[in-house]
Amino acid sequence: MKCRTCGGKAAVNMRQHKLALCKEHYLEWIPGQVERFIEKYAMFTRQEKILVAVSGGKDSLSLWDILQRLGYQADGLYICLGIDEGIHYSSESQRLTEAFAVANGLKLHVVDIQKEYGQTVPEYAHRTHRGQTKPCSVCGLIKRHEMNRVARDLGYDVLATGHNLDDEAATLFGNTLTWSGDYLLRQGPVLPGTPGLARKVKPLCRLYEREMLAYALLRGIDYIYDECPFAEDATSIYYKELLNRLENDRPGVKLSFYLTFLEARRNGLFADREQVAAELHPCPRCGQPTSSDGLCSFCKMTDRLGAATTVKEG
């Protein structure tokens, strides 16, 4: 297999694109693709301040690397979840993230959930009804809240996450199996900002997981190999495996599933639901928009569990 650009030995072959490239041209091609998606979906400009949510994994570190290479103003945000589980998951991913920031001269913000709110994410998961069956759901709630809070408080224009195509296709698949209207109407490369919520963008949403893996490896990025120990049984991993089987039989189906969805929605497949956005109001405690009565889900959880702790100690 030869590189399409230079004819040298190919390092990566992408069946779905009928494209093989050598290491050098692959490491050029990926940022070129990301730049194209940033412009196509009007994610942000070089004048805007970007906050990249970095977990220490291959996707988010590669995203940060690519944005830096492309000349965007991108600072990092690491959220320490306090996950240990015998493999020092959080401390190891924090170490790798900090090392990446130092090596590249990048600015990194660190939020420690336990220091900020008194409990780690596993503790929150363990002590909530939702978290006992779905720890990833509680973790997601906490991360979304904190990403929004930091982006707003520090004046970032946009929040970028490292979701790749496999993540997006699996989410779409899950939302389609249950026809979850609110999610189907919102999922996409860009979630526009609203009062109190930063714009959210996913510059890697059209790149396959294995493309990002190849980028991180060829670029020599030192990332955390382990999956989060709580995610092992996660539904999203099940959907990813199923989509991988489909992709194996029909190269490109994952991408076309996602792209035809975006296209159909842009062409008006779904009904407008502007009233949904209108029903949001600011949480009286944190100020982030919520559809709940009273406090938002995050403040309800921290409020309730914080109060329980106080009673116990008193």
Added chain:
Amino acid sequence: MKCRTCGGKAAVNMRQHKLALCKEHYLEWIPGQVERFIEKYAMFTRQEKILVAVSGGKDSLSLWDILQRLGYQADGLYICLGIDEGIHYSSESQRLTEAFAVANGLKLHVVDIQKEYGQTVPEYAHRTHRGQTKPCSVCGLIKRHEMNRVARDLGYDVLATGHNLDDEAATLFGNTLTWSGDYLLRQGPVLPGTPGLARKVKPLCRLYEREMLAYALLRGIDYIYDECPFAEDATSIYYKELLNRLENDRPGVKLSFYLTFLEARRNGLFADREQVAAELHPCPRCGQPTSSDGLCSFCKMTDRLGAATTVKEG
């Protein structure tokens, strides 16, 4: 495993419904379910004249059997496609259908495509560009046209087909993978009649394929076991296998995928597309509604291939 109704030995266990039944109560339960779906989706009444499309397979013969047992006025329509392929597929399925009609004292209409239009379905498939890669697509076009024609010409109120849940879920899955808006907006238990097109209903749409198989076997219905020899590589079979794997891991997912789709659409997930229906006009030859310019797809095909034959013979 015991029958939930009588405590006797169960003949069928339905994991997705957490329900096991003996032969006698299963053969009562299935028509009861079908009656419930007919009423729920307002498919037809006992005063209306129903034309059942029967292929000689387990689903359509069982449907005809059930409608008769429930006291509906249901005549049959068998369309002879002229498929032989060494296994006498069409002649054998016609023989079984006719035997069923005679044994049950039911009225059966038979249309022979070759006698009516000069060529068998495999000949049409072979001689059209579309048919060479997708013979099922040409066959579907012909069957839809003929079912509509007979229903209209003979004054039936409604056309019933034996599509089961596995058929519907596979179709929905395929239309979702490509987000085919027009199909997503139309697929369902009832397709309302329009000028020139009979109402179409699918009374078995919520029953699993294996439930229909069990019904046909326990009821002693003699049906054609072979799949159509042209369907072996069909995409729908691929999707059915994929959904079966999913169902195996999560009993009930096939049904919930279909039902949550219907519910989301009823609740307004999709945009209204009334203008699409308005753009249909009657085909100048057969009178059936079409969105094509000039002749409908069926008349275009028979016209073109008929003309070619004439030239050859002349």
